[in-house]
Every structure is written in C-alpha cells, then in structure tokens.
Amino acid sequence: MDIKEIQSLIKFVAKSGASEVKLETDDIKITIRTGSTGGHETTYVQQVPMAPAQMAPAAVPVATDDASSASPAQDGSVDDSKFIIIKSPIIGTFYRKPSPDKPSFVEVGSTIAKGDVLCVIEAMKLFNDIESEVSGKIVKILVDDSSPVEFDQPLFLVDPS
Template sequence: MDIREIQNLIKFVAKSGATEVKLEMDDFKITIKTTDAAASEATAYVQHIPMGQPVAQAPVAQAAPVAAPAAPSAPAADDNSKYITIKSPIIGTLYRKPSPDKPVFVEVGSTISKGDVVCVIEAMKLFNEIESEISGKIVKVLVDDASPVEFDQPLFLVDPS
C-alpha cells in the first residue's frame, strides 16, 4: 500500500463518519481514528510488523504505548505553554548521540541556536540529522535514546527566552 492509497483511505473514513478503522495486512497495520466533533480530521498510525513475529502479538504490544501518552500530555500542556516544542519531522528511531561512544547532542540546560543538531532519526537505514528551528535552552527531553518516534511527536521542550 503506498502513501496515496493511505491518504485516500483516510479521506474515505473521515467522510463515512466512522470513528475508528483498523486494517491489518501481512507486513503492516493501519489504525485511523477520527474525532466526533470534526469528522474531517483523521489521525492515522501506520505500523510495520516484522515478518518474523506473529501478527497477533505485535499489535497488542504496540497499541498500548500509542494511546498512553495522549492522556497525560493535556494537563502538562498548560504548564509548558511558554515553551516551544521540537517535534519529529519523520517516523523512525531517535538517537541522542551521533555514535555510541560520543556524548549526546543536547541535554537539559544546553543552549541551542537555530540550525544546531539536536538528535538523529534513523529511517530505513538512513540517519537524518534533526536541526533546531529555534534558539533557546533545552528544558526537557521528552524521548529516550534509541526510542521509536512517530511523525510530529514532541521530542524536546525549548525555552526561547
């Protein structure tokens, strides 16, 4: 299934009025959730399932962590409203170090400038340097090293002052 087919599926689900649709194929799983207030807004999660594992086992292990961060982030958003969030531009595995024997790119308290590399994300065996689009001070690291990240997932909180 290519990206165009996924986009068409999202549009179809949004127009149908369904609140959640799950589609499982041999090598991936797609979950599309829409909100009741605005059926045109849809969120899709595409999950690649390794061929060596049973299909029934992977969705159970992966589904819970996706839903869990959504609930606690709402109250925290009020406390962190003065901070700017650096979000993941791609899906992949986040690494905070350029290599295992090197120090981390940034830590809590590090001062960054626009264009500084804050982490790398590995996607399909390519390591993509993630650069800061703002200047400021790192106040919170939201993702652990070697953790999988989703598109638009918050990675760091930055105090721009």
C-alpha cells in the same frame, strides 16, 4: 513522492479509519495498515534507491491543555505556555548521540541556536540529523535514547527566551 506527501497520506489514513491502504508508483510502494486497537503500523518498501534527505522539525508552541505530550519541568512550577515543542518530522528510531561512543548532541539546560543538530532519527537505514528551527534553552527531553518515535511526536521542550 516526497516525505511531506507520505506524511500527509499517513495522517489521512489514520483519520479515515481505513484498515489498509496500498499505493504504488513507478519508484515506490507504500502499504499503511491500521490496527483495531487504535495504533497503526506503517510499512515502506522502496523499489528504487532514494537520496537521503535532511529533515528539520517543525517548531510549534505548546498547547497548555495537552498534558500528555508536554509535561512541565520536574519542579511543577513552570508555565508551559512560554515553551516551544520540537516534534519529530519522520517515523524512526530516536538517538541522542551521533554514535555510541560520542557525547549527546544536547542535554537539559543546553543553549541551542537555529540550525544546531539536536538528535538523529534513523529511518529505513538512513540517519537523519534533526536541526533546531528555534534558538533557546532545552528544558526537557521528552523521548528516551534509542526509542521509536512517530511522525509529529514531541521530542524536546525549548524555552525560547
């Protein structure tokens, strides 16, 4: 079972309204529990070691009617429709730096190219480099350093022009 299948399973369980789903195969055991408060907790228990995978985020145009996931730049006069949101491809802990004593991968105003590392997400003790699939300029960083992130959560707002 690969990460895309696991992510699809999490989305399906969240939409279905089931309170708990357990799936066991020869090499992995997954339990997904959803709470009555609307949030969900996902627990992965790995029985056989798996190789770390390099994950690349999906780049999706910003929806202008979704103000909660993409807020405009601080001056409030920016047109969101021309920006691209880079979202988290996995659940984990978001880090802006490769280590505490190193500088951040990117800052607001940084120019990025396709393939540049934007951040690291720690998942199950594995540090996954998140690379850009677009070129442009970082307009806003939507997540604080060392914060937990969900699958498909917006991380960066990028101006592709």
